[in-house]
Amino acid sequence: MPFSKDHIYAAATRLLAAAATKTPCAPIRDLLGPDAIDDAYAVQQQLVREYLAAGRRQVGHKIGLTALSVQKALGVDRPDFGILLDDMAFPEGAEIAFDHIMQPKVEAEIAFVLGRDLPKEGTTLADVIRATDYVLPALEIVGSRIENWDIRIADTIADNASSGAFVLGAYPRTLTSIDLQLCGMVIERRGEPVSTGVGMACLGSPLNAVAWLARTMVRHGTPLRAGDIVLSGALGPMVNVTAGDFFEARIEGLGSVSVGFSA
């Protein structure tokens, strides 16, 4: 289907309807092909255009598939990204309605907030370090509009990288004060560890993930800007959410962040 955009609109329409009715839909890979990464990003852009037209505001990006094991499971060799919108942000300790995010799971990450633009094609680690204003611990609530999370790479990219909501910790730290590679991570539910990990689990270092995103966004013609939030990718396995759950994530050296789900 190289000369028509119909399949892009069809996929976007299916995902938008699923989100609007809170009813999971069939995968969209039948429309694009399971490995059609460029088309999948075109679907994502279409979704975001609709969201922005409806008055939502873009506040940053999330990076996904930053664990090698997850990349392997999806048969890809790179991360993916999605767009963060203003109404996805919840305050520290918030109670989110359980049915607000479809098929929710939580993962703990490091959020970067940029103090400078990153417009260069060959953005390096050094550029990212220089551009980072501060970092925060974050919980991302991922969700899927696709029934039973039956996703291949095209499905998750088209579905805005399975994004849902996010919570940022409220104590900013500078990069020089923490060990981004060896920082331990734990998510606890009622005091019991349900996910553990370490900074290195995110592409060797969350800085690598942000550098990848910066280069990728330059190629897409929409470079990262000062003020952007970047959720850099999970530091450990994601956790299924049940109604009534409350999670606290701690990242050693960065502090903690928590979120609840109404019963």
Next chain:
Amino acid sequence: MTHTRYSGYARALDTAARTATPIAQLTLTEPGLDRAGALEIQRLLMEERYMRGERRIGLKLGLTSVAKMRQVGVNEVIWGRLTDAMLFHDAAELAFSAYIHPRAEPEIAFILKRSLPADASLSETALAIEAVLPAIEIIDSRYENFVFSEADVIADNCSAAAVVLGNPVAPRDVGNLGMVMRLDGRVAQLGSSAAILGHPLRALLRAARLAADAGEPLQPGDIVLAGAAMAAEPLRPGAYVSVEVQDLGRVGFTVSGETP
């Protein structure tokens, strides 16, 4: 009668370890073996080692990950004894031929400066720590194919085979330290010390109680391995294994023998 049978099992496990030759699971011939019986076999097995001149230097805990406990359906940790013959230090060389099917686990070790009674509180336990160390435990089941029941593994001294200790550092909060295990320099396992019962100090608290209940309370100088934070990796001849722990540093060893 029971004692004679148990002594036989203990000798069989001891011989299996000394000759690096696996044996069949005890529970195949002793299906009713329970935790108490298994601990008695372990005690007799250790008597064999002490009679050869080995000295008890501490203990190790197993099944300290909440996920693992739930997986095998128990909510109590298991434990084994460490002896001086099992002890190695950073940059050691371990002989592959000395083991049956050895695996390496990333751990955090404690060295104590005070004894701990069975009813030690968490703060007493914390204050009894002389030093914390990055460590790698080598586990090596004496059973064929590394397959066993809970009673089997307890009798087998919880698969304890060797421990490689890094450099001691002053006590600090070890509740959520990032950990990485590398094989030949490449990342093999990633995790956090929080996987150890939510906090390795809780493992030490349990160790104090278990050791005191067995009539050999933890003493100054004892080494306690708090349990694995991530999955074990099989060793192969020629391998270099290292573990790095946030704030604690790195420990490593090589496995001697030809690379197959």
